[in-house]
Structures are given as structure tokens and as C-alpha cells.
Amino acid sequence: MPGTRNGLGHDLDPLTPETFTSAHEELRELRGRCPVAHSESFDGFWALLRHADVVDVLTQPDTFVTSVQNVVPKVAFTGRRPPLHLDPPEHTPYRQVINRFFTPARTSRMEPAVRRIAGDLLAPFIGQGGGDLCDAFTHRYPGHVFAEFFNLPADLGMEIREVTAIYNRALQEARDELVKSTSLELYSIAQRIIAMRKEDPLPEDEDLTSALLAKRWQGQPLPDDLVLGTIRQMIVVGMIAPSVFIGTMAVHLAKHPDLQQQLRDEPELIPAAIEEYLRLYTPYRGFARTANRDVEIGGRHIEADEPIALVYASANRDEAVFDEPDRFILNRPNIDRHIAFGLGPHRCAGESLARLMLQVTLEELLSRTSSMELDGELEMTRWPEWGTLSVPMRVSAA
Secondary structure, eight states, X not given: OTTOOTTOOOOOOTTSOOOTTHHHHHHHHHHHHOSEEEEOGGGOEEEEOSHHHHHHHHTOTTTEESSSOOBSSOOOOSOOOTTTTSOTTTTHHHHHHHHHTOOHHHHHHTHHHHHHHHXXXXXXXXXXXXEEHIIIIITTHHHHHHHHXXXXXXXXXXXHHHHHHHHHHHHHTTOHHHHHHHHHHHHHHHHHHHHHHHHSOOOTTTOHHXXXXXXXXXXXXXXXXXXXXXXXXXXXXXXXXXXXXXXXXHHHHHHOHHHHHHHHHOGGGHHHHHHHHHHHTOOBSOEEEEESSOEEETTEEEOTTOEEEEOHHHHTTOTTXXXXXXXXXXXXXXXXXXXXXXXXGGSOTTHHHHHHHHHHHHHHHHHTEEEEEEOSOOEEOOTTBOSEEEOEEEXXXX
């Protein structure tokens, strides 16, 4: 098995139960002692913890590829899904289409719908004085937004919301059989979306599915199975990170009522707060690459095709880059060096929509409440994400 060579050791145990602070405490200790760590879990993998090492790998796509394994642990059970499962130049035509739909101008046109969705989901949660923010809001919100993004009719939109909520929870709880079964349901939904657009296409500049079906690459249409994989990937790509990250932001705000009030009084500071939250509470610690040749990183020999986890959550708290990295500092001077959305050819295409979703969420949550407090034990996700799975809260309506 790759990564299980004798004598490598077990520097990092990704299966250890975690609290809200324990993972970052362990990562801080490992950055100082063993910044290129090895784990025997998940059939063996390496973990890069320093900012410089992660950036080096992300900016060398010819050597460090994503097509062998794109995440630790490996969770792709049901086929190739562009563009994340492909390397340049094979992934290029899919990114060309996708990138057209995530420009800042196009994203801004979604703002009224995103705000309506956020308000509709938050209203009952706030009206009843709180509850589990993740169950009530974070597990549901992304599915509603992406149903809007795909221009889906009401019945199909409702189905995608229900299935993605189950898939989201199953993936974070590492329930592999449920992940597989719901993944197949998502493929079925993607097939129906494609069939609908083949029968009744929308203008290519208004609908991603129609644009993929119309795309020609080297004179040929994109392969049917990879168009299907792309739609399936897009249905889910924006689900997991917002669902764990929004709960995490809410935990921090609940612990810092002064910051809550500052952002209520000065909502223009919310975009800067989100950038610092993205750095401080980066939800990714398992995006992976494999080298197509033997390499040496940090004095450790890594063989070709061994999984390498790029631990963004550690890199964004690297003391060599960020002063007082474990503190929330509004308007941090070098905040642009955070890599929460990655770098290189696989940098998150949907980051403008993600930022919009996060900004609208904080604006609506803070403007509709006068206080937010934690009201029970947190439940944390497991690898490959870092963040919250359950956030019981008590809130007072504004």
C-alpha cells in the first residue's frame, strides 16, 4: 500500500476525537517538531503543515497531480468528476466553462436570491430562540443556493436540497455506505438535469449545464460521462465547506460578544472579518496531491504516487507567515497570503460565490439578532474537513 513503508512512523493520528481547539494545538506542535508528517491511517499518507511547503506543491502542478487522489481520506467512490479529478490540460475545458459562471459580476446578480434563502432559513431558527444552527441552517443553505444556481424547477430543487443535506452529514460522519448511496442519487439528479437541458436548453451564458453541453474542445463535444461527472461535482462542490465553516464563525462570535456587537454596528467590517475567519478557521486539511516522481520535502523522502495531504488549516496559522496566528485580528495586514481557496490551476472557482454566501449569512444573522450564545456541546467534523458538525445556540431576536 502507498505510504505504509516500514520506519516512517505515525506522526499524526487523524482519527483522534477533537474539541474546538485541540486540532490546531496539535498542528502547532507538529509544525515545530515535524512539519512534514506521516500517518499510517487511511492506508498511509503524508501531511504538509507549513505554508511554504503547501504553496510549493500547489504551484507545481506538473509534478504534484490531483488525478491520482484529490483528498485524504480518499472519498471518490463513483467515477471521475471534472475538473477536480483531472490535471491540466485535460481539466482545462471544464474550468473554462465553470469560470465564466463565477465572475464577481455574475455572482453579484445572485445576491437577492442568496439573501432571500438565508432569511427564509434563519427566520424560524431565530424565532424559536435558537437550536442547532447546523441542522437548521448550515446543512441546508448551500443546497438551496446551488439549486438556484442551476436554474432548477421547484420539485428538482427540493430533491437536490434534501439529498445534499443527507450526503453532507454522511460524508462528515464517515458513513461510507450512505455516502455511496447518496452519491449515486446525486448522479441520478445530474442525469436528469442534463436530460432536461438537452430537451430544453437555456442560453449558454445563463446556464452552466447548457454551456457544458455546447462546449467544443479540439473540435469535439465534451464526453457525456465527464459532463455528467462535472454536474455531479458542481452539485456538491460548494456544500461541505460552507456548512462546517458557517458554524465555526458562529462559535467564535458567540464566544466574543464584543465582536458580535462591533459587526452589528459596523457591518462594513464583515468582509474583512470573513477573510480573517477564512484564515483562522480554514475548513480544509485533506486536499491531496501525489508526486509523479520521488521527491524530497523538508528532508523527508516521498515516493511517487504516495498521497500528500495539503493541510491548509495548518498553513494558514504558520507562525513564519502570520504574526500571532491563533488570534483573530480584524484587518490583518497580510491577510491576502491566506490560501483558504487554494492556489494554482485548481484554486476554488467558486470563491466569489462562497464569499457572497458567507457575507450574506453574517449580515442576516447579526442584523436579525441582538445576542448569540452557545447552548450545549459542540460536535466537530473529521478529516478531510475541519469545523463544526453541530452548534447548539441560544439567540435573542433583534
